Amino acid sequence: MDFIIFIVAMSALIYGADFVIKESERIALHFNISHFVIGATLVAFGTSLPEMAASMVAASQDKSDMAVANVVGSVIFNITLVLGVVFFISKKMYPKRDLFLLDSAWIIVPLVLFFLMVQDGVIGRVDGVLYLLLMVSYLVFLFNDPKADLGVEPTKEKFSWTKPILLLIVGFILTIGGANFVVESGTEIARTFGVSEWIIGIFLISLGTSLPELVVSLVAIKKGNAEMSIGNIIGSNVANFSMVLGAASLVNPLTVDLVATKYDMLIMIAASVALLFILANRLYNKAGAIFLLIILALFIQNALV
Template sequence: MILEASLYILFGLIALVWSADRFISGAASIALNSGMSKLTIGLTIVAFGTSAPEIIVSMFAALDGSGGIAVGNALGSNITNIGLVLGATALIAAIPISRKVLIGELPVLFAVSLLAGFVLYDRQVDWYDSVLLFAGLGWFLFYLYRKQVNASPEEDTDEDEVDSLTGLSTSKAWMNFVIGLVVLLISAKFLVDGAVTIARVFEVPELIIGLTIVALGTSLPELAASVASALRGHHEIAFGNIIGSNIFNLLVVMAVPGLISPQPLDPSVFVRDYATMLGLTCLLAALMAFDYRRGKPFGKVAGSILLTAYVAYNVVLYIQL
C-alpha cells in the first residue's frame, strides 16, 4: 500500500508539471488564434493557468472530504513559493528589484493575505467566505486590467510571457489543451489519493501532507518558471510569477473547499501556518525594501534567509508530528 501510494504521488507530481505547461500553452494559443488580445489572455488564461494545479488538487481534496489538504495546499504553496522558489531563484541569479513591484504588487499581496486571515480566523472556510474571496478576485482582476491599460509598452512584461506560451497552430493548440486538461485532472487525482493514503498509513494529519508534499508538488511549475525567467533576464516575471500565484492561491484555491465541502479547520492552520505565510510575506517585503534602498539586487543573502526560514518551518512541522 505504501509503495503504491508513493508511486501515485510520484506520477502525480511529474504528470502535474508536464500537463500544466501543455494546458496553459494550448489554451493561450487557442485564445490568440480566436482573436483574443494578449492583454486579455495574460489577465485570464495565463493568470489562472499557473494556479491550475493548486485549484484542481484542492477541488479533488475537497470532494474527498480532505479539507486539510485543500487549505494546506493553498497556504503551503504560498510558503513554498516565497521560501523555496524565490529563495532558490535568488541564489541562482540575483534579481533586480523593480519599484513598480515593490509599491504595486507587493502591497496587494499583503492586503489579500490579511483578507485570508479574516477568512481563516473562525477556523472554517464556508460558502460566505468563498464568496468574499471571489469578490476579492474580481477586484484584483480589475486592478490588473487598469494597470495593463495604463502601462507603457516597455513595461508590458505580460505580453512577453504570452508570446512564450503561444504560436501553436489551432489544431495543435487544441490537442495540447485537451491532453493537458485530461492529464492535469488524472494527475491531480493520483496525487490526492496517494497523499491521503500516506497520511492515513503513517497517521500524519492531512493538513501536514497538504502543507508539504502536495504544496511542493503544485509549486514546481512556479519554481521552473521563476528560475528560467531569472536566467533569461526577465527579472520582473520572476517576482511577478510568485506574487501573482500567491494572490490567486489565496483568492481562488482557498475558496474551493468552502464551495464544495466546508469543514472545520485545525486551530494550527491560523496560529502556525497562516502566521508563517504572513510572516514570510512581511520578511520578503522587508528584504526587498532593504536591498532596493541600497541599490542592490535581490541576491544570495536574501535568498539564503528565505530558504532558511522555509527549512525552519518544515522542521517545526516535523517536530510537531
C-alpha cells in the same frame, strides 16, 4: 504502491500544468501582453492549477485539512523556496516595475482576508465567492494599470487556435486526473505512517504543486526576465488564496483549526512579510535569498519533527 501512484499522479499534475502554462504564454505573447502581466495572470494561474485541482478534490472528499494545508504550504514554498532559489542564482535582477508600490497590497490583502474568514473556524461558500471576486479585482487591476508596461513586440510566428486549445484540454485533463490520485494516495500514505492529512497536504502535496512555479521562474530568470519570475509568484499566491480556496470552499465548506496549525500560519505570515521587506528594499540578491531560505529551513524542520 501508494508512493508510486503518488509520484506518477504528481508527474501528471505537473506535466498537465506545463501544457497549460506554455500554451497560455504563447497566446498572451501573440496578443501583445507584457511579461509581468503574463507572469502574474496566465502563467500564475497555470502554475496554480495543480493546487486548485488538488484542493477541490480534497474538499469534495471532505478532507478540509488537506485542501487548506495545500494552499498554506504552497504560499510558503512559492515565496521561500522558489524566490529564495531565484534570488540566490540570479546574477542581476533589476525589475523596471516598482513591485512594492504597485503590488504589495496583493501580498497582504488575500492574507488578511484569509485570517478574517477563518476566525469562526470555517471558510464557507460566501467566503469563497468573496475570494473569487478578489481574483476578478486583481485581473481588473493588472489590465487597467497604466504602469503595467503592456508594450511588448508580438510574436511573428503563424498563429492557429487549434493546437493551443487541444493542448489546453489535455493539460486540464492531466491536471485534474493527477490531482484526484494525488489526494487519494496522499491520504493512504498519511494513514500508513500515522501522520495527519494536514502534514501530507502542507508538505508533500504543496511542495509537489509548487514545482511548476519553480520551473517557470527559473526559466524566466535564465531568459533574463525578472519581472515574469516575481510576477508569477505574486500572481500565484493571489490565485492560491482567491481562486484555489474560493473554488474549493464552493465545492464544500472548509474547516480550519488555527490553534493546531498556528506554527504553519506564523511561517506563512513571516514569509509574506519577508517578501514585502525584499520588495521595499529591492533585495533581489543573495541577501534576500538567505533571508527566505532561513524561513524555509524553519518550516521544514517543524514539518519533519
